[in-house]
Amino acid sequence: MTNPPMTYSTAAVRLELADATPDMLQFPAASEVLMEATPQSAVEARLRTALEAGLAGDARAYRTFLEELGACLRAYLRRRLHHAPADVEDLLQETLLAIHNGRHTWVPSQPVTPWLYAIARYKLIDHARAHRRRDALNLSLEDAGELLAAADHEPAQAGHDVGLLLQQLPDHHRLPILFVKVEGLSVREASERTGMSESAIKVGVHRGLKALARLIGNTP
Amino acid sequence: MNTDELIALLARQSPAVDHRAPVRRFGLALALGFAGAGALAILLLGVREDIAAALRLPMYWWKLLFAASLAAASLLVTLRMATPGRRVGLGWVGIALPVAVAAVAAAVALQLAPRESWGELIRGDTWLVCPFLIALLSTPALVGALAAVRNLAPTRLGLAGAACGLLAGSLATMAYCVHCPEMAVPFWAIWYTAGMLIPTVVGALLGPRVLRW
Numbered sequence: 001m002t003n004p005p006m007t008y009s010t011a012a013v014r015l016e017l018a019d020a021t022p023d024m025l026q027f028p029a030a031s032e033v034l035m036e037a038t039p040q041s042a043v044e045a046r047l048r049t050a051l052e053a054g055l056a057g058d059a060r061a062y063r064t065f066l067e068e069l070g071a072c073l074r075a076y077l078r079r080r081l082h083h084a085p086a087d088v089e090d091l092l093q094e095t096l097l098a099i100h101n102g103r104h105t106w107v108p109s110q111p112v113t114p115w116l117y118a119i120a121r122y123k124l125i126d127h128a129r130a131h132r133r134r135d136a137l138n139l140s141l142e143d144a145g146e147l148l149a150a151a152d153h154e155p156a157q158a159g160h161d162v163g164l165l166l167q168q169l170p171d172h173h174r175l176p177i178l179f180v181k182v183e184g185l186s187v188r189e190a191s192e193r194t195g196m197s198e199s200a201i202k203v204g205v206h207r208g209l210k211a212l213a214r215l216i217g218n219t220p
Numbered sequence: 221m222n223t224d225e226l227i228a229l230l231a232r233q234s235p236a237v238d239h240r241a242p243v244r245r246f247g248l249a250l251a252l253g254f255a256g257a258g259a260l261a262i263l264l265l266g267v268r269e270d271i272a273a274a275l276r277l278p279m280y281w282w283k284l285l286f287a288a289s290l291a292a293a294s295l296l297v298t299l300r301m302a303t304p305g306r307r308v309g310l311g312w313v314g315i316a317l318p319v320a321v322a323a324v325a326a327a328v329a330l331q332l333a334p335r336e337s338w339g340e341l342i343r344g345d346t347w348l349v350c351p352f353l354i355a356l357l358s359t360p361a362l363v364g365a366l367a368a369v370r371n372l373a374p375t376r377l378g379l380a381g382a383a384c385g386l387l388a389g390s391l392a393t394m395a396y397c398v399h400c401p402e403m404a405v406p407f408w409a410i411w412y413t414a415g416m417l418i419p420t421v422v423g424a425l426l427g428p429r430v431l432r433w
């Protein structure tokens with residue numbers, strides 16, 4: 001019989017003690033305590049594995065990577081932009097798109113936190129510069145360790161509508177993205193539907209997402 | 221579109237990433253840039269008439285080595301700056317070192333020469349045009365380097381642009397050696413460096429505008 005996982009909330013502990021028989025009661029192993037004490041390194045390890053698998057072609061791993069990263073980033077941005085909470089979701093989407101567009105620059109042997117942090121910081125500084133009137137952005141961004149420290153799974157309403165911005169792209173960018181990324185067609189199916197060659201489709205998705213990133217960056 | 225939908229969009233049909241493709245593209249851009257500088261040097265400026273004799277002089281190769289070592293160092297720095305989170309660290313030393321060595325060599329050469337000849341050693345015949353010709357020759361490589369770095373992920377745009385500029389300038393200087401008649405160390409330590417600084421500054425100014433991704 002497996003032991004129940006150790007939790008740290010008082011209510012849960014009380015419940016466990018009430019239901020537990022003497023031989024079930026155990027103190028957490030030292031390794032478990034240590035893992036809880038450094039959540040960032042656990043997250044870093046998870047993200048790194050997921051990203052590596054994702055870059056090798058595993059779409060589900062890549063999605064897991066983006067979802068967990070998104071939650072951490074949201075918490076991080078909420079702390080940084082506590083005076084402008086309406087911007088958090090927009091900047092989060094912009095940062096995720098940037099990470100996606102720049103994913104070919106991560107070398108699998110390197111840790112993932114400095115790479116993510118550099119991109120997040122880059123977008124955050126850009127944002128601060130664009131919204132200079134929203135002053136006093138306390139940009140003590142030296143601590144990369146903060147990036148993965150907490151997770152926030154509650155999305156806010158985004159100001160931009162990326163869906164609308166997609167509509168502004170030219171056809172040779174919009175159509176490949178629409179068919180491949182939104183509707184999930186294969187490259188060949190998208191090629192048949194649009195009459196564009198398969199390489200034009202692939203290039204269209206690649207460049208279209210970059211054009212989308214620039215559109216988001218330029219839209220106030 | 222909410223964030224979950226965006227994530228689903230990004231994750232769908234994301235093919236495996238070819239890590240070598242951006243480096244290959246960068247190499248191609250540099251090769252074209254260097255070829256462009258060489259073409260300009262040969263066709264526009266003309267190869268020096270005594271090139272056969274010049275090639276036998278050690279000083280010819282010292283000039284080339286100066287430029288080539290700066291090209292190698294700035295290539296390393298540029299590639300590191302194009303990766304988010306990558307520290308340049310000792311890469312800056314690679315750039316400072318050839319410049320420092322050339323400066324010391326120039327000082328020594330001046331010390332060993334009579335004071336009356338200093339003006340001639342420093343100005344040579346072409347000091348007015350040399351830096352600008354190098355800057356001109358660097359244009360193809362600067363365009364190529366900026367275009368290539370834009371496809372990577374630079375996060376410090378001004379510095380990345382400057383590194384591209386120095387890379388372009390040092391490649392241009394290598395090409396310029398086939399034309400330049402000047403051999404004195406004080407001359408080229410000063411004016412070749414000045415010539416490389418021009419595209420460096422241009423790159424630093426262009427970086428924040430052109431390298432956005």
